[in-house]
Amino acid sequence: MSYEPSALRLQREEARRRVSRHSTVVALLSTLTIGAVLAIVVTGAPGFKLVRESFFNPHYARTAFPSVLSGLWLNLRVMIFAEIFVLIFGLLIALARTSKSPILYPLRLLATVYTDIFRGLPLLLVLLLVGLGVPGLQISWLPNSAVTLGTISLILTYSAYVAEVIRAGIEAVNPAQRMAGRALGLSQSQTQRYVILPQALRKVTPPLLNDLVSLQKDSGLISVLGAIDAIRAAGIETAQSFNFTPYLVAGALFVALTIPLTRFTDWLTRKQDRARVQQGQW
Amino acid sequence: MKMKYGIALVVTALIGSLSIGYTASAAYAAGACKAGALSTLTTGTLTIGTDDPAYSPWFDNNKPADGKGFESAVAYAVAKQLGYSAKKVKWVKASFNTVIQPGKKAFDFDINEVSITPERAKAVDFSTGYYDVAQALVTTTKSKIAKAKSIADLAKAKLGAAVGTTSYSTITDVIKPKVKPSVFDTNDIATQALINGQIDGLVLDLPTAFYVSAAALKNGLIVGQFAPKAGSEQFGLVLSKGSTLTSCVSSAVDALRVNGSLKTLASTWLGNTAGAPVLK
Numbered sequence: 001m002s003y004e005p006s007a008l009r010l011q012r013e014e015a016r017r018r019v020s021r022h023s024t025v026v027a028l029l030s031t032l033t034i035g036a037v038l039a040i041v042v043t044g045a046p047g048f049k050l051v052r053e054s055f056f057n058p059h060y061a062r063t064a065f066p067s068v069l070s071g072l073w074l075n076l077r078v079m080i081f082a083e084i085f086v087l088i089f090g091l092l093i094a095l096a097r098t099s100k101s102p103i104l105y106p107l108r109l110l111a112t113v114y115t116d117i118f119r120g121l122p123l124l125l126v127l128l129l130v131g132l133g134v135p136g137l138q139i140s141w142l143p144n145s146a147v148t149l150g151t152i153s154l155i156l157t158y159s160a161y162v163a164e165v166i167r168a169g170i171e172a173v174n175p176a177q178r179m180a181g182r183a184l185g186l187s188q189s190q191t192q193r194y195v196i197l198p199q200a201l202r203k204v205t206p207p208l209l210n211d212l213v214s215l216q217k218d219s220g221l222i223s224v225l226g227a228i229d230a231i232r233a234a235g236i237e238t239a240q241s242f243n244f245t246p247y248l249v250a251g252a253l254f255v256a257l258t259i260p261l262t263r264f265t266d267w268l269t270r271k272q273d274r275a276r277v278q279q280g281q282w
Numbered sequence: 283m284k285m286k287y288g289i290a291l292v293v294t295a296l297i298g299s300l301s302i303g304y305t306a307s308a309a310y311a312a313g314a315c316k317a318g319a320l321s322t323l324t325t326g327t328l329t330i331g332t333d334d335p336a337y338s339p340w341f342d343n344n345k346p347a348d349g350k351g352f353e354s355a356v357a358y359a360v361a362k363q364l365g366y367s368a369k370k371v372k373w374v375k376a377s378f379n380t381v382i383q384p385g386k387k388a389f390d391f392d393i394n395e396v397s398i399t400p401e402r403a404k405a406v407d408f409s410t411g412y413y414d415v416a417q418a419l420v421t422t423t424k425s426k427i428a429k430a431k432s433i434a435d436l437a438k439a440k441l442g443a444a445v446g447t448t449s450y451s452t453i454t455d456v457i458k459p460k461v462k463p464s465v466f467d468t469n470d471i472a473t474q475a476l477i478n479g480q481i482d483g484l485v486l487d488l489p490t491a492f493y494v495s496a497a498a499l500k501n502g503l504i505v506g507q508f509a510p511k512a513g514s515e516q517f518g519l520v521l522s523k524g525s526t527l528t529s530c531v532s533s534a535v536d537a538l539r540v541n542g543s544l545k546t547l548a549s550t551w552l553g554n555t556a557g558a559p560v561l562k
Contacts, residue, residue, distance in 0.1 A: 047385050054384040054405060132471065135478035144480050146464060226442055226464025226475055236465060239446035242382040242405035 057245040064237040064246035071233030072253050078147065078229075079219040082154045083212055089155065090162030095192070097163065098170045111163070118160035123221055127153045131225035150222025158215050165211060169204035170196060202272065209265040213258050230254065315530035317365025322390045322527070328366040330357050331376030331389030337469065339493045339552055340395055346373045352489070352551035353393045356412050359543055360391075360519070363534035378446050381520055382406060391519040391531055395487065397448045398518040407528040409535045411516025412544055417452040418491035418507040418558055421483040422476065422499055430505050433457055433561050440464065442472045442481040448515060449485040456508050457485075473498050489552040506561035 005013075042048060096104070096111035118126070130153040135144035143149060173196050181191030201208075223232035230253060234246035323329045332353070335344045342350035349358050349368065361371045374389050381392045382405060397415065398408045419436070421427050427439045436457050442464040443449040453463045464481050466472035473494055476484045486494060488507050495502030519535065521528050538544050 050384040128471075132474045132478060132480075135480050136474075138479075144478065146475075146480065223465070224467055224471065226466050226472070226481065228462065228465055232445065232465055235445050236450060238382070239378070240399070240401060240451065242402045244383075 054242075055244050055248055057243055060237070060241055060243045060245040061249050064234060064249050067233045067237060068230050068246060068250050068253065071228055071230035071250070072257070074147065074227060074229045075216070075219045075254075076257070078151050078154070078222060079216045082151050082158065082215060082219065085155045086158040086162050086212075086215065089159035090166055093159060093163035094166035094170060097167050115160045115163055118157050119164065121157070123153070123157045123218055124224065126157050127221055127224055129153075130156070131222075146225035146227040147222065150225050150227060154215060154219060154222070158211060158218075161211050162208065165204050165207050166200065168207075169200035172203050173199045205272075206265050206269050209261060209268075213261055216258060216261070217254060315364065315533065318370070320364060320390075320527055320530055323388075324372070327370050327372050328361050328364065329372045329374055329388070329390045330361070331374045331381065331387070331392035332357075332394045333377055333381075334375040336394070337490065337493075338497070339489055347371075350551075352413070352547055353395070355547045355551060356538075356544065357393050359538055359547065360412075360531065360534045363537055364530060385522070387522045390525075390527055391521050393519050395490075395517050396520050398516050399448075406523050407521040407525050408518035409521070409528065409532045410539075411518050412535050412538070413517040413548065415515050415517055416488045416507045416509050417449050417456075417485055417515075418488040419457075419483050419485055419505040419561070420476070420491045420495045420499070420502055421505055423501040423503055424479070425476075425482050427482050427505060428503060430561070433508075436483070436505075436561075439482040440480075441483050441485060442466060442475055443485045444469050444472055447487075449487065452485050452508055469494065488558060491558070492553070504558045507558040509560045 045051075093111045093114065096107045097115070099108055127150060131146060131149040134142055134149060143152075177195050177199065178191055181195040182188070186194065220229045220231040223229045223235075228236070230250040231247070234250040237246035238244055318326070320328075330346070332341065332346050336346050336351075336353075337344075338351060340351050340353040342348055342354065346354050346357070349355060358368055358371065361368070376387070376389055376392050376394070378394075380388065381394065381396070382402075384405070391409065395415075396402075396408075398411055402408070419427075419430075419441070427436055430436055430439075433456070437460055439459050440461045440463070441453050441457065441459055443453055443466070445465050445467060450463065450465060453459065464472075464475065466475065469484075469486065469490065472481070472484050475481050477499065483505060484494070491504055491507075495504050519531055521531065535544075
């Protein structure tokens with residue numbers, strides 16, 4: 001015998017569909033209204049023509065696009081390189097800060113001082129100190145390329161942020177987990193590796209990705225050392241034409257770069273939430 | 283868009299600015315530019331913008347209001363020509379981006395070594411040129427290009443310039459080195475990079491090049507200048523697009539050129555810039 005939904009169920013589903021249709025219509029209408037009001041306010045502004053001319057000029061967008069894109073390639077290489085090292089160093093610093101052994105006290109102290117200093121120092125200052133100060137030492141084997149030194153500065157600063165995020169994750173894992181791991185016969189390091197870190201990293205994935213997105217955008221700051229990234233390329237184009245459209249092109253490319261990472265974060269968070277609901281962990 | 287203009291374009295632009303100058307003089311004579319009573323931002327006051335910091339030798343000690351330095355002196359001369367005494371001049375800080383932004387500006391005119399190009403003239407108004415500028419290459423005696431004699435000798439050099447300058451266009455359009463140039467926010471950072479050996483040479487306008495090689499570098503030297511035809515690159519005063527003051531300001535600059543004041547001021551404040559060899 002085939003499955004026949006009860007009359008009550010059909011009625012319930014119909015009611016649900018009605019509510020859903022109703023909310024779709026309301027959402028559509030409110031979006032259209034807000035959109036129309038915004039469009040009227042912006043396009044009706046007395047200076048709109050001027051703003052459109054200097055910020056949304058298709059001619060300059062086209063001419064600036066190739067050089068901005070080649071600048072973005074530099075951003076991309078810098079950010080990927082920096083992200084890998086930031087995750088490694090961040091993890092190491094977090095492990096050092098959360099260590100308990102008395103023999104590791106100097107390491108703990110060092111890690112604490114490091115995060116204090118590099119979280120406090122503005123990135124721009126680190127860039128100038130590392131990017132112009134290090135080559136100023138005139139030591140021949142040290143790098144003096146703007147891109148290398150800029151990437152090192154990004155790694156220095158962001159490792160401190162990421163270390164704090166990972167530390168928060170490690171400390172959020174219930175101490176009973178560590179004891180349980182030890183009671184099962186795992187060594188201190190095995191407990192860390194198989195019990196604590198997987199839980200800790202899962203807890204801090206969204207804020208971690210947040211820092212990585214922020215790093216993506218800050219990768220452009222290395223242009224103060226002379227490297228031509230997307231923003232700097234846009235600046236050069238703008239200086240030649242006195243038209244700001246190239247900056248908008250760079251902005252659009254950055255957003256296009258960030259959206260996949262943001263969506264990935266959302267997806268990951270939702271997946272974790274669902275898994276927890278199913279496991280009854282709320 | 284790159285500033286690759288045919289000579290024809292440059293010529294048209296020059297003819298254009300000359301004819302503007304001519305009609306402006308006519309308007310000046312007809313009394314359209316009432317001395318000391320132009321429709322300025324604040325009635326009775328002439329508001330002049332420049333960047334902070336304002337660099338030597340264009341300004342002196344970052345103090346535009348002291349009348350020292352070439353551009354400060356020119357600004358006061360233009361003001362006087364327009365009928366505003368030094369007391370009626372007010373200086374405001376205007377960074378590069380606020381100078382080129384669309385719409386009304388916070389100054390009547392800006393003076394900050396801005397080169398006139400037809401492309402830029404679509405976004406802002408320029409007065410006629412008050413200074414014919416050439417670009418020059420500065421380096422240190424230790425650098426590998428210290429003995430360069432021609433543009434061909436610079437092919438493998440890592441060169442730098444400040445962002446927003448025609449010096450950068452000189453690298454990309456005239457020198458065309460094989461190494462990607464570096465672009466800095468300010469001349470200060472670029473100079474430090476040159477001291478550190480991160481770049482081999484720095485392109486600046488000639489007067490700034492003389493200043494940097496003498497005052498900012500310990501063993502600085504000018505490799506040479508890139509001399510285009512006289513008057514093909516000029517500094518102009520910047521006004522809002524369509525400003526009612528443009529023709530009056532232009533005719534004031536024209537008057538100062540005709541009576542020789544601009545030349546006198548240039549030799550007073552910028553000294554002799556003839557010593558740099560021309561690189562070809």
